[in-house]
Amino acid sequence: MTQDELKKAAALAALDYVEDGMIVGVGTGSTVNHFIDGLAAVKERIAGAVSSSEASARRLQAHGIALFDLNDITDLPLYVDGADEIDHGFAMIKGGGGALTREKIVAAVARRFVCICDATKLVSCLGAFPLPVEVVPMARAYVERELALLGGRPMLREGFVTDNGNVIVDVHGLRITEPRQVESEINQITGVVTSGLFARRGADLLLLATPNGVERRIAIES
């Protein structure tokens, strides 16, 4: 199976968690695109979706799925999203597509975070994938100097602007053994909007696509 076929298998498995009348939180990326396409087939029995990016919103709208503003709802039972890396405690690196801030907001509101991944994304230690950090543009150089103190090599994602009008600094070469601590340290740097480290709000359920089928793994309290 190709990696894209595995992504599709994980995405379609997430449809099992979509219930009648639900508003579904929808992430961003190539794995989620398969989920959105699958959601289109059951759109008549859901209320609609909350999107974590302009790109996902466009795809949802193209399928005729109603979009809700997060500020207009009080309960979001389900959020489905991919990850760039996920560890065995279900902390994740996200933001390879630059949607990390809105993803983190929707994930914070959701009662259940279902992560959909192909098996290559499961790692024993986060950090081989460069950690994306969304930064207010005028703070970029300062934030890069502060991020370097953490031991990584910050690199501006050239020519990329987030849906929120900010820039992304990707931190290369980090080995993240304490995800919650690193998440807090980066959040405290003035000028940082969000880091792509999802440790304090990790996934609740992992749907991991392998060549032998989709494994369903539940988060263990740490």
Ligand SMILES: O=C[C@H](O)[C@H](O)[C@H](O)COP(=O)(O)O
């Ligand atoms: O900003 C992008 C998101 O965090 C994605 O969930 C992540 O990059 C995984 O993307 P993909 O499903 O394309 O591998």
